[in-house]
Amino acid sequence: MKIEVNTHAIIKINCTYDSVEELRSVENLFLVVLSKIFLNRPALLITISPDKRYSFGYEIASFQEIKIGKAKFLVNEVQSCSSSLLTEVSQSEELGRGLLFLMKKDGDLFANLEESLNYIHNDLGRENLSYEMAVCENDGKTLSLYNTSLSEKELFPLISSFKE
Numbered sequence: 198m199k200i201e202v203n204t205h206a207i208i209k210i211n212c213t214y215d216s217v218e219e220l221r222s223v224e225n226l227f228l229v230v231l232s233k234i235f236l237n238r239p240a241l242l243i244t245i246s247p248d249k250r251y252s253f254g255y256e257i258a259s260f261q262e263i264k265i266g267k268a269k270f271l272v273n274e275v276q277s278c279s280s281s282l283l284t285e286v287s288q289s290e291e292l293g294r295g296l297l298f299l300m301k302k303d304g305d306l307f308a309n310l311e312e313s314l315n316y317i318h319n320d321l322g323r324e325n326l327s328y329e330m331a332v333c334e335n336d337g338k339t340l341s342l343y344n345t346s347l348s349e350k351e352l353f354p355l356i357s358s359f360k361e
Contacts, residue, residue: 208342209334210356226359227340228287231299231331233347233355235278239302243314244291247271253285254297263314270314274302295335300328 210230212223244254246269247262254260254271263270275282278299291297330343 208345208347208352210340210342212338212340214338222359223338224287226356227292227333228284229355229359230340230342230347230352231283231287232280233351234329234331234342234345235283235299235301236280237277240275240278241298241300241302242273242275242286243298243300244271244273245269245296245298252291253289257282263311265311265314268314272310272314292333293335293337295333298330298332300330 210226212226214220214223242254242257244252247254249255252271254273257273257275259275260271260273263272286292286297286299289297328343329345331340331345332343333340
């Protein structure tokens with residue numbers, strides 16, 4: 198497994214893997230990083246184009262469906278992200294396909310939710326949003342952190358044990 202970290206305006210953790218075992222290591226790395234940001238904190242889970250057959254957001258008690266134009270979103274408000282929820286997120290196909298976003302819940306996020314969803318869906322410069330957000334690129338190998346509170350000092354020790 199190979200890991201690269203790009204720390205420009207957006208922190209991108211790029212991983213490559215050649216086996217199922219290495220894929221599990223990537224999922225575990227994503228879990229460690231997501232836990233550092235979201236564990237025991239309120240957040241929104243946003244799913245683009247959810248499907249009731251497999252979108253686990255439908256299994257979370259608090260959800261609402263929002264439609265903007267032709268785009269459909271599933272928004273889950275989570276009062277406190279548990280380790281089991283973050284484990285499920287890190288292993289989900291929706292995260293790996295770039296369809297699941299985690300956003301740290303901020304006081305004015307709901308007031309600007311529709312605008313934020315439009316930015317997310319149309320990739321209108323997600324870095325211009327002021328909310329802390331994590332999303333996996335649709336390659337399933339790159340975890341992008343927008344406006345993260347994690348510093349490089351905090352991030353590098355988290356990932357060092359996963360490097361070859």
